[in-house]
Amino acid sequence: MAISLRQLRALVAAVETGSFGRAAARLHLSQPALTVQIRGLEEALGLTLFERSARGVRPTAAGLGTAQAFRRVLDALDEVVAGAREQAAGRSGTVHLAVLPSVAATLLPAALVRLRQAHPGIRVLVQDVVAGRVAERVKAGEAELGIGTLPGPDASLEAEPLFEDDLVAVLPPGHALAAAACLTPAILSAEPLVLTDPGSSVRALAERAFAEAGLVLRPAYEATYMSTAVALVRAGLGIGVLPAAALDLRLAPVLQTLPIAASAMRRGILLLRRRGGSLSPAAEALVEAVRHTLPGSGVAAS
Amino acid sequence: MAISLRQLRALVAAVETGSFGRAAARLHLSQPALTVQIRGLEEALGLTLFERSARGVRPTAAGLGTAQAFRRVLDALDEVVAGAREQAAGRSGTVHLAVLPSVAATLLPAALVRLRQAHPGIRVLVQDVVAGRVAERVKAGEAELGIGTLPGPDASLEAEPLFEDDLVAVLPPGHALAAAACLTPAILSAEPLVLTDPGSSVRALAERAFAEAGLVLRPAYEATYMSTAVALVRAGLGIGVLPAAALDLRLAPVLQTLPIAASAMRRGILLLRRRGGSLSPAAEALVEAVRHTLPGSGVAAS
DNA sequence: GATGGCCATAAGAAACCTCTATGACTGCTC
DNA sequence: GAGCAGTCATAGAGGTTTCTTATGGCCATC
Numbered sequence: 116m117a118i119s120l121r122q123l124r125a126l127v128a129a130v131e132t133g134s135f136g137r138a139a140a141r142l143h144l145s146q147p148a149l150t151v152q153i154r155g156l157e158e159a160l161g162l163t164l165f166e167r168s169a170r171g172v173r174p175t176a177a178g179l180g181t182a183q184a185f186r187r188v189l190d191a192l193d194e195v196v197a198g199a200r201e202q203a204a205g206r207s208g209t210v211h212l213a214v215l216p217s218v219a220a221t222l223l224p225a226a227l228v229r230l231r232q233a234h235p236g237i238r239v240l241v242q243d244v245v246a247g248r249v250a251e252r253v254k255a256g257e258a259e260l261g262i263g264t265l266p267g268p269d270a271s272l273e274a275e276p277l278f279e280d281d282l283v284a285v286l287p288p289g290h291a292l293a294a295a296a297c298l299t300p301a302i303l304s305a306e307p308l309v310l311t312d313p314g315s316s317v318r319a320l321a322e323r324a325f326a327e328a329g330l331v332l333r334p335a336y337e338a339t340y341m342s343t344a345v346a347l348v349r350a351g352l353g354i355g356v357l358p359a360a361a362l363d364l365r366l367a368p369v370l371q372t373l374p375i376a377a378s379a380m381r382r383g384i385l386l387l388r389r390r391g392g393s394l395s396p397a398a399e400a401l402v403e404a405v406r407h408t409l410p411g412s413g414v415a416a417s
Numbered sequence: 418m419a420i421s422l423r424q425l426r427a428l429v430a431a432v433e434t435g436s437f438g439r440a441a442a443r444l445h446l447s448q449p450a451l452t453v454q455i456r457g458l459e460e461a462l463g464l465t466l467f468e469r470s471a472r473g474v475r476p477t478a479a480g481l482g483t484a485q486a487f488r489r490v491l492d493a494l495d496e497v498v499a500g501a502r503e504q505a506a507g508r509s510g511t512v513h514l515a516v517l518p519s520v521a522a523t524l525l526p527a528a529l530v531r532l533r534q535a536h537p538g539i540r541v542l543v544q545d546v547v548a549g550r551v552a553e554r555v556k557a558g559e560a561e562l563g564i565g566t567l568p569g570p571d572a573s574l575e576a577e578p579l580f581e582d583d584l585v586a587v588l589p590p591g592h593a594l595a596a597a598a599c600l601t602p603a604i605l606s607a608e609p610l611v612l613t614d615p616g617s618s619v620r621a622l623a624e625r626a627f628a629e630a631g632l633v634l635r636p637a638y639e640a641t642y643m644s645t646a647v648a649l650v651r652a653g654l655g656i657g658v659l660p661a662a663a664l665d666l667r668l669a670p671v672l673q674t675l676p677i678a679a680s681a682m683r684r685g686i687l688l689l690r691r692r693g694g695s696l697s698p699a700a701e702a703l704v705e706a707v708r709h710t711l712p713g714s715g716v717a718a719s
Numbered sequence: 720g721a722t723g724g725c726c727a728t729a730a731g732a733a734a735c736c737t738c739t740a741t742g743a744c745t746g747c748t749c
Numbered sequence: 750g751a752g753c754a755g756t757c758a759t760a761g762a763g764g765t766t767t768c769t770t771a772t773g774g775c776c777a778t779c
Contacts, residue, residue: 118498120422121736135757148737150758160498161505163695169744171756176511176561177504177697184497188490195486196420196462202479203463209478259478392468395479423767437726450768452727471775473725 118159120192123185125152126164130174130182207236208397213258217280217317217341217361218384219243222408223262230404237397246316253387259398261387262405264316274385278360278409282321282380283372285309285348285355285362292354292373299376300328307335307353309344316382321356324379345370360384420461422494425487427454428466432476432484509538510699515560519582519619519643519663520686521545524710525564532706539699548618555689561700563689564707566618576687580662580711584623584682585674587611587650587657587664594656594675601678602630609637609655611646618684623658626681647672662686 128138129149139149157164164178174182201207214223219241230237242258249263254271265274284298292298292306304325310332311317325332335353338344341361348355349370359372386402388394394402430440431451441451459466466480476484503509516525521543529541544560546553551565556573567576586600594600594608606627612634613619627634637655640646643663650657651672661674688704690696696704 118422118494120420123494136755145738146757147739147759151736154758160501162501163697166691166695167757169756170746173558175697176513177501181497181501184500185494188494188497191493192420192425192487192490195483195490198486199462199464199479199483211478256475389468391470392475392477393465395465395477438724447769448726449728449770453767456727469726471725472777 116159118156119152120189122152122156122159123189125149126156126178126182127186127189129153129165129172130179133171133174135172201236203396205234205237205396205400207234207238208395209238209240210260210395210398210401211240211242211258212401213242213244213249213252213261213263213387215246215249215263215316215384216243217358218262220341221360221362222405226401226405226408229408230401233404234397234400237400239401245314250387253389256389259388259392259395260401262384263387264382265385265387271390273388273390277384277386277405279381280358280360280384282317282324282356282375282382283359283362284375285345285357286371286373287348287351287354288369288371290351290354290371293371295373297374297376300325300330303354303356303375304330304332308332309336309338309347309353309355309357310334311341311344311357312337312339317356317358317361320379320382324375324377327379328377358382418461420458421454422491424454424458424461425491427451428458428480428484429488429491431455431467431474432481435473435476437474503538505698507536507539507698507702509536509540510697511540511542512562512697512700512703513542513544513560514562514564514703515544515546515551515554515689516564517548517551517566517618517686518545519660520564522643523662523664524707528703528707528710531710532703535706536699536702539702541703547616552689555691558691561690561697562703564686565689566684567687567689573692575690575692579686579688579707581683582660582662582686584619584626584658584677584684585661585664586677587647587659588673588675589650589653589656590671590673592653592656592673595673597675599676599678602627602632605656605658605677606632606634610634611638611640611649611655611657611659612636613643613646613659614639614641619658619660619663622681622684626677626679629681630679660684 124142125138128141129135132138132141135149135153136146139146142149153164160181162177162181163175164181165172165174198207223241227239230239242252244252246264247266249258249261250265250269250272252258253261254269262277265272284292284303286293292302295302310321322332334356336344336347338347341357344355344357345362347353356375362370362372386405388398426444427440430443431437434440434443437451437455438448441448444451455466462483464479464483465477466483467474467476500509525543532539532541544554548566549568551560551563552567552571552574554560555563556571564579567574586594586605588595594604597604612623624634636658638646638649640649643659646657646659647664649655658677664672664674688707690700
């Protein structure tokens with residue numbers, strides 16, 4: 116009654132070779148085994164698929180048509196299986212990645228280039244969301260991986276530190292403080308500052324650092340996008356307090372950065388994944404590429 | 418390593434129900450059996466298809482995609498199987514039928530109408546070929562069934578008599594011989610005759626009947642097509658010697674037919690099939706329809 | 720802290736599949 | 750025309766797969 120793939124393969128082979136014996140050989144089977152499969156299929160369908168004679172077999176019209184249809188089904192199945200095995204081998208697949216915009220704009224492109232070199236078939240769907248959202252996306256399963264910060268420990272997420280991202284002071288060309296080795300919140304609070312919007316993780320970090328020094332952060336300028344903030348600094352409007360990783364100095368080579376002496380001025384950028392959920396091979400490959408593109412790995416751009 | 422339909426069905430059911438337990442119930446299986454199938458599929462593909470937790474399972478992206486693809490494969494297979502079962506039930510299918518033109522023009526349409534009423538899904542491909550070719554087509558397997566004459570016994574063909582086809586004299590309106598009850602070759606040989614071409618089975622039959630009476634058949638008119646011969650008769654050019662079955666008097670109601678007293682004047686019309694080859698259900702249905710439409714069955718048109 | 724839901728594992732039983740050996744039949748060759 | 754080669758069908762034994770029942774672990778909920 117039930118139909119099996121063996122039967123489909125048997126019918127296709129028998130029709131294509133024109134002989135039960137040759138079909139059996141093609142399938143690495145004994146001839147009786149193939150006979151049994153064909154007979155079972157005929158019973159399951161209630162159809163005569165072959166005319167038998169002592170000289171051989173001849174497919175009936177129904178046998179011919181059914182074999183062709185089965186052939187298409189088997190081909191489709193083979194294609195699906197081959198695709199799945201491609202994914203399994205990490206040669207193809209799709210990774211949904213939630214990532215901080217700042218990382219997406221700096222670290223990520225190099226990692227993706229590296230990934231493409233090793234695994235050209237892998238597709239990465241980048242969701243650049245603000246810091247708090249990265250963990251959300253991963254928790255909800257909307258992203259398989261996340262790169263961002265983690266407000267607190269979370270039982271359902273697994274976090275691996277990728278690198279530390281320091282907030283640095285970004286000085287416009289020729290600024291008076293450029294000769295200093297290191298700045299402090301106290302020094303900075305006397306200067307016009309350029310920061311990102313309230314609510315961003317960078318802003319929260321900076322506010323906390325200032326608060327620890329007993330100061331209140333009052334930026335002269337705020338911008339939503341990092342690139343806007345950098346442009347404001349470059350125009351000489353103030354000193355930027357921005358994450359080092361988000362600054363691509365190749366894009367603004369005239370700027371100078373200085374460390375800020377404050378304990379809270381660094382945040383850990385983590386690789387986030389759902390706890391207990393094993394990564395797809397494609398995601399594994401992406402993780403590999405990201406690890407090898409870290410600031411400290413010697414491979415990445417400055 | 419190998420993949421089975423059970424595994425495909427298990428994956429599709431598991432993804433669609435979102436639970437191994439419900440999937441097992443849908444497939445009338447125990448839950449462990451389904452677990453094993455999924456596991457086997459994961460091993461065969463080398464892919465993790467579900468994230469397991471104590472609270473249940475969740476398909477991975479790969480599991481979701483693979484399930485959708487498998488779904489399409491299974492649907493295609495189901496369709497093929499359903500089609501094959503339709504054929505098996507005689508509700509659909511295609512019959513290749515070789516048939517004498519004279520029969521094709523007269524008996525066959527009624528039989529096909531009857532067939533369509535009983536089995537609307539069956540397609541009949543009619544090959545109308547001259548008498549000698551009918552047996553050829555069937556022997557070569559180009560036609561599953563034949564309706565025609567058989568020159569001699571043939572070991573590879575099975576023949577079942579359908580009806581006897583008499584050659585009759587066809588008289589134009591108001592002919593002098595119309596009052597006779599029966600004609601003879603001797604009487605006919607004195608009249609201008611209309612026959613079919615030399616080489617046709619009808620012509621050969623008539624020649625043999627005349628020869629038995631010691632006469633030579635010399636038609637005044639010859640035509641390839643039966644309809645042409647009938648037209649010549651209707652025009653009053655002579656008396657037709659034509660097969661009764663081939664005459665549809667509804668098309669030429671003014672004509673009168675008279676029997677011819679001669680032993681050789683009838684030929685058996687046979688239903689031909691390959692010996693040993695069982696008929697497809699569709700062909701069986703056609704045979705049934707033909708048998709019930711025979712001249713003597715009381716169902717057919719005159 | 721007990722309970723219910725869900726999945727994984729294990730062991731025994733049943734079903735299926737395959738293989739070897741053999742038989743039946745046909746067509747060809749000597 | 751008798752033997753031979755080729756083809757498929759059948760039968761019985763053996764092995765593998767697959768199923769079911771029973772059980773355990775884990776988490777969430779009450």
